Amino acid sequence: MTAPPRPTRTAPVPLTTLVTRLDTRPLSRDDARAVTGVTLRAQHVLPGDLFAALPGARAHGADFADAAIAAGAAAVLTDPAGAARPALRDADIPVLVHDDPRDVVGSVAAWIYGEPSLHLSVLGVTGTSGKTTTSYMLEAALRAAGHRTGLVGTVETRIAGERLASAFTTPEAPDLQALFAVMVERGVTHVPMEVSSHALALGRVAGTRFTVGAFTNLSQDHLDFHPDMEDYFQAKALLFDGRSTSEIVCVDGEWGRRLVTPHTITVATAGTADWTATGITTSRTGEQSFTMHGPDGLTLPVTLPIPGSFNVANALLAAACAYTVGVAPAQLAAGLAAVEVPGRMERVALGQDFTAVVDYAHKPAAVALALDAVRGRTDGRVIVVLGCGGDRDEGKRPLMGEAAARRCDLLIVTDDNPRSEDPAAIRAAMLAGALRVPGDERGQVVEVGGRRAAIETAVARAEPGDVVVIAGKGHETGQEVDGVVHPFSDHDELRAAILARLDGRPR
Structure with missing residues (x-):
């Protein structure tokens, strides 16, 4: 390492x-x-x-x-x-x-290391889904405002534009404080960062002062680490135990509403909140337009290049965080319009006659949200490639299979990162969940062992107007099998399969 x-x-x-x-x-x-x-x-x-x-x-x-x-x-x-x-x-x-x-x-x-977080504006984002996207949106808004930024998260760590690979969503405590000290040395002023439940429960962010703490949502995940959902929620809630100067919470779900105090800044895509959105429309290519409403009478037209209603919630949360640290509305809009998030509803467009998307969805709720998002913008079929990781929460495997089967026309169950487990056993658990769905409520379900073969199958079976979603690994560039990490990128494999189809040659 x-x-x-x-x-x-x-x-x-x-x-x-x-x-x-x-x-x-x-x-x-x-x-x-x-x-x-x-x-x-x-x-x-x-x-x-x-x-x-x-x-x-x-x-x-x-x-x-x-x-x-x-x-x-x-x-x-x-x-x-x-x-x-x-x-x-x-x-x-x-x-x-x-x-x-x-x-x-x-x-x-x-x-x-000299209390480095006191010399930075650290903006922590926690929640089950949306941490990465919200952090990228927030960084884009800060950069549009001219700030020198850092970024700490699942995909990468960045120091004033220099990219470092990330080993954990949130680094171990000594590494995090050293990283903050490096950022101070290099003139960074603002640092959006993902804060995982593991980081909060294991003290990785101890010693960090957050200018802003933000919450996206909560759904089933990490129950191999947390005994139940309440324990998982209480770990997330530690970000709001006084270590954040400002607290900003999405209240679209009950878990978020439990965090609200008289001083909480709230965001919501439905209902009453300090930050809301109206007039949401989606183009055929996935861009979203809406009007953002905020404090002080703020009304701001926004164009978001990423599909999915859940990304409107992420954009509201990012905007509320950026506005709290002084980013002007026009700069907010400019940052959101230009944001790119690796492996999050990331389109691969090479001139093919169907839409192809790579997404990190690897939890039941995230799978449902991603597929609902693409279903809403296509008249064709939805084809999904999905697997589950080994040595992790076994309970979510049938739930992920069920969530996908209910929302697609063709579900290809395959491998993710099997780690030390038998890939066939993981697939069997997913298939059991998928086949629980009554036949008239689910799409076709097939099993293809081997992720590359599954992606090739999806591309081969796509017809004009369809949407192909490769879900679960997103930005990852490796696949762990029996303790060995082999090079593997969903984006690269999807790209290669599409190019082979366009060239009329087998892979």
Whole structure:
């Protein structure tokens, strides 16, 4: 794994300062040292770092302390169990012991890197679906206003236009604080970022001050991590526990309405809210036009190049966030009109006589929304290629199959990222859900093992005026099978299949 970016200069922080702030004490008498960085990974330790040796699901970070010390770690932060491991029990560097080091490592990293989020306008977006699209829309509006932006999310991390690959939707706490410090160094002023439930529950955003916290929606996902939907919601709600200066919530659903306080800024595509939309129309090619209504009598005509009513909600949320940090209405409209979101209702147009779309929908509600969006703008058939990931929430597999079967004319059930599971077993769970739908309420359902073959089948069977949707992987450029990530891009595979059809040649 490539080491995450670090600031070029960090003022040394004395260990005594950390000890005082943490209300703990090192197990060594050597209090004269200072630290200049922090990391959770021994392979990323630089001389002068604080190595955070945290307990994990499969191993304890303290088991890798020898490597961290050899690399030049100045001190170690761990829990009592880690401090008792042989590598740390006899270590000749200070060991700071805390009952719950994961809970404090974000704050520690913020102290070491100079509280960088206080020098940025960090705009956090949480929710099940729409985080990526809303963040891109928000960044587009900020850039239209002339701001130097960063971006942190599922698809990529960007620092003033420079692209970095993303390993997680939200980086681990020390990496996030170092990233913010790099952004400060490079003159970034505003940072839209996706905030996952994992990040909130595991403390990855501890030490971060949000200028704005925003909520899109909530539907079933990640129930392999959260025991139930209430726990999932409570994790999302942590973004609104006082760590965000302004709170902006989409109230189209009941989960969002539960977050509303007298100070909440609300958005909705239906009903009463601070931000609403009227007169929504969609062109044959998918662009949407509507009038946005906001505070202070704001009435703003908007053109959005992305289809789907749910993207109107995302645009309202992005506009409310941008307006809250001072972006002018005309700049809002310009940013939204120019936004591009990789793998989110992304069209592949090569002159073929049918519409082809790649979308990241990988949850039951997201599949339903995506297919409802394309159904509303075609008189032809809707053909869907869909799989489910392995080693993740098994309960959503039949639900995704059912949601797709109800909304398409042809469902091709295939593989996603099977990971360590048998792909055929995952497909069987999806097929069971699809075939639960009564025959007169569902489209044709077929199974094609192998995602490339499934995409080729969809393209081969498309007729003029149809819409082909390749759903589930979106922007991803790999497919994980038995622990190995193989290069694979839905966009590239769809493009190749369309070109082969246009050339009249088999692939």
